[in-house]
Amino acid sequence: MAARSGKALVSLGRLNGCGLGLHTSLSRATYATALTTTTTGNKVFPERGNRGGFARKPRRPPGDPRTEKMAVDQDWSAVYPAAAAFRPGSVPLPVRMGYPVNRGVPPEKRGNLELIKIPNFLHLTPAAIKKHCKALKPFCTEWPTALDSNAKCDEFFPIKVKTTDYVSASNSIRNPAARIVNLQVKLSSLNLDDHAQKKILKLVGDRYCKDTDTLTLTTDSCPLRKQNYDYAMYLLTVVYHESWKTEAWEADITRADMDEYIWEDSPSQKNILDTLVRMKAAAEGEEEAMEEEVLGRPEVQEYKDSVSRLKNEGENESSLLQYREAVKKVLQL
Amino acid sequence: MAAPLSAAKALPLLAYARISILCTTSGNRALHLTPGCCKNQAARIRVGKGDRPLTYEQAYHPHDIAHYKGWLSQHTSNLQGEEGAAERTVEDVFIRRFIFGTFHGCQANELVIKRRGNMLIVCALMLQKLPPQKFYFLIGYSESLLSHFYKCPVKLEIQTLQDKAVYKYL
Numbered sequence: 001m002a003a004r005s006g007k008a009l010v011s012l013g014r015l016n017g018c019g020l021g022l023h024t025s026l027s028r029a030t031y032a033t034a035l036t037t038t039t040t041g042n043k044v045f046p047e048r049g050n051r052g053g054f055a056r057k058p059r060r061p062p063g064d065p066r067t068e069k070m071a072v073d074q075d076w077s078a079v080y081p082a083a084a085a086f087r088p089g090s091v092p093l094p095v096r097m098g099y100p101v102n103r104g105v106p107p108e109k110r111g112n113l114e115l116i117k118i119p120n121f122l123h124l125t126p127a128a129i130k131k132h133c134k135a136l137k138p139f140c141t142e143w144p145t146a147l148d149s150n151a152k153c154d155e156f157f158p159i160k161v162k163t164t165d166y167v168s169a170s171n172s173i174r175n176p177a178a179r180i181v182n183l184q185v186k187l188s189s190l191n192l193d194d195h196a197q198k199k200i201l202k203l204v205g206d207r208y209c210k211d212t213d214t215l216t217l218t219t220d221s222c223p224l225r226k227q228n229y230d231y232a233m234y235l236l237t238v239v240y241h242e243s244w245k246t247e248a249w250e251a252d253i254t255r256a257d258m259d260e261y262i263w264e265d266s267p268s269q270k271n272i273l274d275t276l277v278r279m280k281a282a283a284e285g286e287e288e289a290m291e292e293e294v295l296g297r298p299e300v301q302e303y304k305d306s307v308s309r310l311k312n313e314g315e316n317e318s319s320l321l322q323y324r325e326a327v328k329k330v331l332q333l
Numbered sequence: 334m335a336a337p338l339s340a341a342k343a344l345p346l347l348a349y350a351r352i353s354i355l356c357t358t359s360g361n362r363a364l365h366l367t368p369g370c371c372k373n374q375a376a377r378i379r380v381g382k383g384d385r386p387l388t389y390e391q392a393y394h395p396h397d398i399a400h401y402k403g404w405l406s407q408h409t410s411n412l413q414g415e416e417g418a419a420e421r422t423v424e425d426v427f428i429r430r431f432i433f434g435t436f437h438g439c440q441a442n443e444l445v446i447k448r449r450g451n452m453l454i455v456c457a458l459m460l461q462k463l464p465p466q467k468f469y470f471l472i473g474y475s476e477s478l479l480s481h482f483y484k485c486p487v488k489l490e491i492q493t494l495q496d497k498a499v500y501k502y503l
Contacts, residue, residue, distance in 0.1 A: 085490045099393075168415060169408040169417075170408075171484045
């Protein structure tokens with residue numbers, strides 16, 4: 001059995017040798033070295049351990065590194081077409097890296113693991129980048145000429161949607177953080193009247209930034225990005241339409257819940273009217289309650305403005321000054 | 334009836350007898366303790382006679398990483414907020430052992446493993462112990478096997494040397 005199999009293999013070897021036509025005298029020997037385990041009976045072929053014998057092909061001396069044969073004006077992007085580790089035989093620079101031994105120099109580039117460890121940018125020379133840009137150019141389209149400023153972009157595309165894609169050094173492309181959708185819109189670009197403006201602020205709460213007038217909606221409750229995007233658009237639509245509606249119970253608002261201070265029907269109005277009517281009565285002796293006439297006076301209007309400003313804006317120098325002037329005028333001091 | 338009773342009575346007697354025998358033998362068998370020697374021995378080759386060649390990697394100890402040495406394995410999983418660091422480490426350990434065994438006796442230095450997006454790039458320095466055809470076969474074999482194993486493209490970048498690059502002798 002062994003002899004038969006050996007013969008079959010030997011015949012294969014012979015055929016192959018004839019086919020190559022190169023070193024036919026040696027081809028038998030090269031195959032024989034692999035065969036001697038099976039063809040123990042055949043003594044024609046030499047033994048396996050005979051390294052110095054004629055049977056073994058003499059070991060080729062290692063050739064010169066590529067750096068010796070490089071022209072000065074070669075195409076470097078052919079040497080490093082893509083990102084690759086540092087190859088000392090391909091980089092014709094006398095680079096040294098590492099801490100020098102005592103009274104020595106840093107180790108040379110041949111066999112230097114430190115040079116292999118670090119990332120290199122040998123594949124990104126300016127010439128190579130020019131080639132990349134040239135190759136990408138046909139796929140690029142012009143920026144629309146109508147959108148030549150940021151303001152115009154905001155005007156035509158007021159809603160800005162932000163999504164993030166994640167790449168990591170693993171064999172999985174899934175990242176749960178990629179489903180988060182961030183939608184930003186300026187309220188000035190939405191069509192809102194006074195009531196709608198106040199109502200939308202109440203509906204939205206924390207998501208509105210007063211300094212930048214931006215409403216931010218962040219959705220991450222759905223597992224897919226598309227679902228989160230649809231949900232964000234839905235939320236924006238609903239909030240907008242709800243803010244335009246006036247419910248029946250909105251009329252039941254009490255003074256304490258109102259955002260702004262309204263002077264009409266306030267204790268301040270009652271007090272000033274009382275005071276002025278009594279002053280008038282004391283001066284002229286008439287007790288007619290001519291409230292509209294009193295209200296119509298410019299000093300009273302000024303007083304109203306100053307009090308409203310104080311209550312709404314808070315106490316600062318200018319508002320207090322204005323209040324002082326108004327009070328002086330009203331009380332004719 | 335009678336037999337089990339006697340057996341039950343006999344057992345405790347025997348037990349007591351055994352204990353008493355133990356206590357009465359000569360020699361105290363206590364636990365011996367020596368103070369611990371808290372030496373670091375990770376990846377350290379100690380100073381010897383001066384005939385042992387060391388590569389740069391072996392000459393510097395782990396506390397010199399980021400001072401004199403770089404990192405053998407680079408991936409983004411160790412950054413803030415990234416996941417999968419443990420899986421990448423296990424992969425690294427396996428790949429090192431795999432290559433050590435596949436190219437047995439040919440490895441000149443430690444492997445450098447880089448990850449570029451999805452790809453695993455293994456950079457190795459080998460000695461010229463095998464004929465090139467065998468090297469090519471082993472490279473192809475490792476690449477295809479590891480690619481199928483890790484479900485990502487694995488590339489081997491092998492450089493060969495005549496002999497190891499010696500840094501110093503210890």
